[in-house]
Amino acid sequence: MGLLTSIRSSISELFAANEPKRIGIYGPPNAGKCLAAGESIMLADGTHRRIEDIFESVAETDPTDVSDEPDEKWLECDGDVRVPALGPDLSVEPSPVSHVFRQRYAGPMYRVRTAKGREVTVSPKHPFIAVTSDGAEQLTAAELEPGTQVAHLSSFTPEPSDWTLPDTPELVADGGTATAENGSSPGFEGELVTCKATHHDPKSIVPLSLDAEVARFLALTIGEAQHKETFVAFANENERFRTAFRTTVERFGVDTTTYDYEDKTPIVRVNSKALVEHLRRLDCPPAPSAAKRVPEPVLRADDDIVAEFLRTLFDCEGSVQGADGAERGRYVTISSASRELLVGVQTLLVRFDIVGKLRRKRHDGKTYHELCIGRSDQHRRFRDAVGFGIDRKADRLDSLCEAESSPTTHTLPLMERFETLRTDLGLTQAEFYGDSKHVARMRRRNSISQDRIESMAGSLPSTEAFDLVHRFAGADVTWDAVTEIERIEYDGYIYDLTVPGEHTFATADGLVVHNTTLANRIARDWTGDAVGPESHVPHETRRARRKENVEIKRNGSSVNIDIVDTPGVTTKVDYTEFLEHDIEEDDAIRRSREATEGVAEAMHWLREDVDGVIYVLDATTDPFTQVNTMLIGIIESQDLPVLIFANKIDLEDASVQRIRNAFPQHETVPLSALEGDNMDEVYDKIAEYFG
Secondary structure (H helix, E strand, O other), X not given: OHHHHHHHHHHHXXXXXXXXXEEEEEOOOOOOOOEEXXXXXXXXXXXXXXXXXXXXXXXXXXOOOOOOOOOEEEEEOOOOOEXXXXXXXXXXXXXXXXXXXXXXXXXXXXXXXXXXOOEEEEOOOOEEEEEEOOEEXXXXXXXXXXXXXXEEEOOOOOOOOOOOOOOOOOEEEOOOOOOOOOOOOOOOOOOOEEEOOOOOOOOEEXXXXXXXXXHHHHHHHHHHEEEOOOEEEEEOOOHHHHHHXXXXXXXXXXXXXXXXXXXXXXXXXXXXXXXXXXXXXXXXXXXXXXXXXXXXHHHHOOXXXXXXXXXXXXXXXXXXEOOOOOOOOOEEEEEEOOHXXXXXXHHHHHOOOOOOEEEEEEEOOEEEEEEEEOOHHHHHHHHHHOOOOOHHHHHHHHHHHHOOOOOOOOEEOOHHHHHHHHHHHOXXXXXXXXXXXXXXXXXXXXXXXXXXXXXXXXXXXXXHHHHXXXXXXXXXXXXXXXXXXXXXXXXXXXXXXXXXXXXXXXXXXXXXXXXXXXHHHHHHHHHOOOOOOOOOOOOOOOOOEEEEEEEEEEOOEEEEEEEEEOOOOOOOOOOHXXXXXXXXXXXXXXXHHHHXXXXXXXXXXXXXXXXXXXXXXXXXXXXXXXXXXXXXXXXXXXXXXXXXXEEOOOOOOOOHXXXXXHOOOOOEEEOEOOOOEOHHHHHHHHHHHHO
């Protein structure tokens, strides 16, 4: 402790009071964890947004440079962006996004697909929440294997949110005609509106906002109508639906024309450019079948409006299979040429604890998509929350609900954990599992069904001893087996979100992923910006990077530092390490040479140009290495103040004490740069040592 005391006492002599202290961060390079452009994220209000659009919306209000340079950018959010986040207890709660991230990236990405038809494209290091023999934990895309069970949302209630009709230059108030008794919108309240037109006497409409009847009209238009720029033509054999369509059009203040044919489906047509423009305001624009989607106001709506929209859409496009007594194929289904539409339908169903399977179908040379709802328990939920308005479909649904179809949707590799728990509690198999049937086989396969876990939770007490059982039984996620991991080459921007606390968010179709480590975390926590780009490739940080004037405020005082993020220091950089990442040999040799030069530069910084050192060690590995011993020796010979950070404490095999034992003369601070664990103490110690 003599050296540590000496360092502390000499700090005031080493640093001038008001000048930034140049702090070098030494350790292995970090790894980026990001989603590809084009991936959509579920927001807390139930809507979907592409991740790059979230970044751009934040960038619009941020004064910093978000052009092509620099290649990496972290931007601070003001709390308006909120997402569903999965907590350690496997419950989902709306959480704010603190930062958005964009990085220029060229290299391999993984397109991950699951048994329930979910898919996402991520960088190799992007973590998923998976269930393993150790419970729920993070696995990167590169660690996934076919059969790995990953989490996706099974239950989520969106936050209430305000939605108002947007203004549009295509519609103007027509105060010279009549006043509407209902309906409202910004700029049009209490007035009829008409579309700007070049012809004389354009027809006005009543600008209805979303209610249950308008939601039904949107579903009819999406499901069965020919929707063009100047008209909507609804074709359906069911007179009740044609009447419903006409009735709502009349509420809009527009006339319809019905075309009855002897050998064709009757059509109800409305010719109104103004109505088409108003439907666009309701996020229901004219679109080909493959581009249809659930309108945003429906995604935000309350359950009654959502149920009306779903009921009508399933009446038009849905079917009931297996109600004739077939043992297999008992499903409520809905088909569409648009996968985006069915992803939106699935988002709406999750609020009723219903999870379907998305699958592709081919018909007449075209690709279609189908959402299938299986299992009698989910059929009953669908009947209770949504149901069918068509009698024959409702009767078939009743048959499915009574069939007690309950195929095992997934089994979890938790038997070793459960058996250890049962033995520790001194319970028999019958007492713990409810019966002893099949337990031997479950133990042999290390496999237990979700159904059995839920049954166990119904009889076992809700105490800490049985937390594992109740956590998985009451989870707001279900587990979906990975079926395919496709490696693709990628060149473009990749994106990420930072969700403090839980560090998770969900894609539009419900897959739960983990957000992105020490230099960048410190920089963005205090400036909203990162020090430099991260990569999955070893030694990708080949030059020291500096982030100047990072002010850290702690306990009423502040310290101003320059962060120097150095390359990973090693005794040898082997070009063959780059070949493992599909890099051409000439480029690999060049990179290894640059990385070697970077290590030499890092040593120069250590001897000549830093005022203090943060030395980052991996708490999961043996700290007694030649490199660590050499660097600590150089630091001590320079009489520099040093803090040792024991990183990756979020991992089960981490040992902070092993690092403390290796270097007892220096203070060791535990943390997880990835998770943000213990960062308060990290900043306290930085202020204490370098302030």
